[in-house]
Amino acid sequence: MSGSDGTRDAYRALTAAGILGGEEHHRALLQSIVTAAQAIFSARAASIFLHDEETDELVFEAVAGESSGELVGTRIPSSTGIAGWVLVTRQPLVLDDLGNDPRFARGVAERTGYVPETMMAAPLLHEERALGVLQVLDRSQSERFSLADMELLGVFAAQAAIGLDLLRGARRAKASIEGGPVDVALVAELAAALEATEDERREEGIELLRSLVAVLKRD
Amino acid sequence: MSAPGLPAWSLPATEHDRIAIDIDRPERVTPEWAFGGSTGAGARVCVLDSGVELDHPLVGTVEQSVTVVPDGDGFAVVPDDEGDLCGHGTACAGIVRALAPECSLHSVRVLGAGYKGSGDILLAGLRWAVEQGFDVINMSISTTKSKFSALLHELADSAYFGRTVLVASAHNMPVESYPWRFSSVISVGSHDQDDPRLVYANPSPPVEFFARGVEIDVAWPGGSTLRCTGNSFATPHVSGLCALALGKHPGLTPFQVKNVLYQTAANVGGAG
Numbered sequence: 001m002s003g004s005d006g007t008r009d010a011y012r013a014l015t016a017a018g019i020l021g022g023e024e025h026h027r028a029l030l031q032s033i034v035t036a037a038q039a040i041f042s043a044r045a046a047s048i049f050l051h052d053e054e055t056d057e058l059v060f061e062a063v064a065g066e067s068s069g070e071l072v073g074t075r076i077p078s079s080t081g082i083a084g085w086v087l088v089t090r091q092p093l094v095l096d097d098l099g100n101d102p103r104f105a106r107g108v109a110e111r112t113g114y115v116p117e118t119m120m121a122a123p124l125l126h127e128e129r130a131l132g133v134l135q136v137l138d139r140s141q142s143e144r145f146s147l148a149d150m151e152l153l154g155v156f157a158a159q160a161a162i163g164l165d166l167l168r169g170a171r172r173a174k175a176s177i178e179g180g181p182v183d184v185a186l187v188a189e190l191a192a193a194l195e196a197t198e199d200e201r202r203e204e205g206i207e208l209l210r211s212l213v214a215v216l217k218r219d
Numbered sequence: 220m221s222a223p224g225l226p227a228w229s230l231p232a233t234e235h236d237r238i239a240i241d242i243d244r245p246e247r248v249t250p251e252w253a254f255g256g257s258t259g260a261g262a263r264v265c266v267l268d269s270g271v272e273l274d275h276p277l278v279g280t281v282e283q284s285v286t287v288v289p290d291g292d293g294f295a296v297v298p299d300d301e302g303d304l305c306g307h308g309t310a311c312a313g314i315v316r317a318l319a320p321e322c323s324l325h326s327v328r329v330l331g332a333g334y335k336g337s338g339d340i341l342l343a344g345l346r347w348a349v350e351q352g353f354d355v356i357n358m359s360i361s362t363t364k365s366k367f368s369a370l371l372h373e374l375a376d377s378a379y380f381g382r383t384v385l386v387a388s389a390h391n392m393p394v395e396s397y398p399w400r401f402s403s404v405i406s407v408g409s410h411d412q413d414d415p416r417l418v419y420a421n422p423s424p425p426v427e428f429f430a431r432g433v434e435i436d437v438a439w440p441g442g443s444t445l446r447c448t449g450n451s452f453a454t455p456h457v458s459g460l461c462a463l464a465l466g467k468h469p470g471l472t473p474f475q476v477k478n479v480l481y482q483t484a485a486n487v488g489g490a491g
Contacts, residue, residue: 094448
């Protein structure tokens with residue numbers, strides 16, 4: 001690593017390393033959004049799908065409630081079910097009788113072990129892209145659905161879209177680091193290790209790195 | 220029109236009589252004046268959507284069904300016998316039919332199997348519909364892609380000047396999408412009351428009118444019905460009312476139709 005290219009690479013790696021650890025945080029954010037959505041709507045489950053453009057699939061990224069454990073990472077074709085409809089039309093949907101709706105992918109639901117009766121779904125729009133879909137399943141029916149519910153769904157969807165965008169950014173950065181030159185990956189690893197240490201040990205590490213930089217800069 | 224000594228787009232004195240518009244000015248536009256006794260007969264309504272199921276009991280006769288297919292570098296509009304592959308268009312057509320039972324319904328399918336559609340197909344379908352000179356085009360769909368905005372704007376203006384009322388659904392989320400944001404269309408959002416003829420004028424556009432859009436039992440493929448919510452379903456209520464007004468007053472321009480909606484809105488001239 002030498003000259004300005006090296007500095008740029010290292011800078012990129014350090015920035016990316018911060019994001020590397022970020023994937024877990026972004027996932028936690030998405031998880032907290034579905035958990036909050038499930039609670040606010042008194043629903044049996046809520047989930048966030050990411051649209052994987054390369055494979056044109058929808059991937060469960062966060063699930064709260066029924067069958068939440070096994071679903072994260074599960075993939076379905078993007079033209080499947082209500083989620084697919086919402087992704088393509090970029091419009092939210094509220095359905096109170098899934099049994100009668102031909103768009104409902106009953107097979108997919110059965111494979112998850114939980115077949116809902118009602119669903120609210122909203123596209124996760126960021127700038128001009130539809131990044132994924134938020135679904136709220138079997139919300140409490142004690143009150144009639146209202147326009148305020150739709151608005152609230154939109155609020156959660158806006159949060160989830162930001163969360164998904166961060167997650168995508170983190171993954172892109174990770175891929176670029178992992179596919180990059182060995183020295184970049186090494187610097188990234190170093191930054192991540194430093195990030196994980198605390199107090200005195202961290203101070204010592206930083207001191208050591210300063211010395212290393214000074215040695216490397218020596219003619 | 221122009222004449223020597225006058226700027227372009229001017230009106231010379233000799234032309235005043237030629238452009239006389241033969242329409243009675245009502246003292247006051249009331250719902251009775253606007254819609255009373257009309258069945259929508261004579262009005263041609265186009266549903267630009269996912270197709271319409273033929274022979275659905277709540278839709279009745281669909282005079283013409285076409286779809287947009289790729290053709291070389293462009294697109295062609297061809298007859299379509301696929302019906303409705305996702306339900307949305309049938310729902311909209313059923314609502315128009317419920318309000319304007321004798322209007323003439325036409326379907327342009329721009330959303331296909333697997334819900335795949337594209338901005339290009341949407342534009343080609345809308346262009347064709349505008350060229351046909353329908354009285355009303357119901358467009359319960361929009362695009363969030365700004366690259367289509369300028370072309371949609373041109374088409375919306377062509378419809379407006381060509382006496383086609385373009386009724387467009389506002390997005391259900393607070394995002395930019397088109398063509399509902401253009402002033403040459405009639406844009407529709409939802410209210411949550413059950414009266415299918417109840418319309419409110421919005422004093423704070425871009426959404427200009429609110430119509431019934433919450434928990435509506437709509438026509439659905441397979442001859443069935445489905446309970447749906449969304450601005451998509453508010454929009455055909457306004458399209459149906461436009462068809463009633465145009466069936467009764469065939470000469471109205473989109474500007475006048477919008478004014479009729481405004482003057483007959485429940486919140487205009489008093490408490491809503």
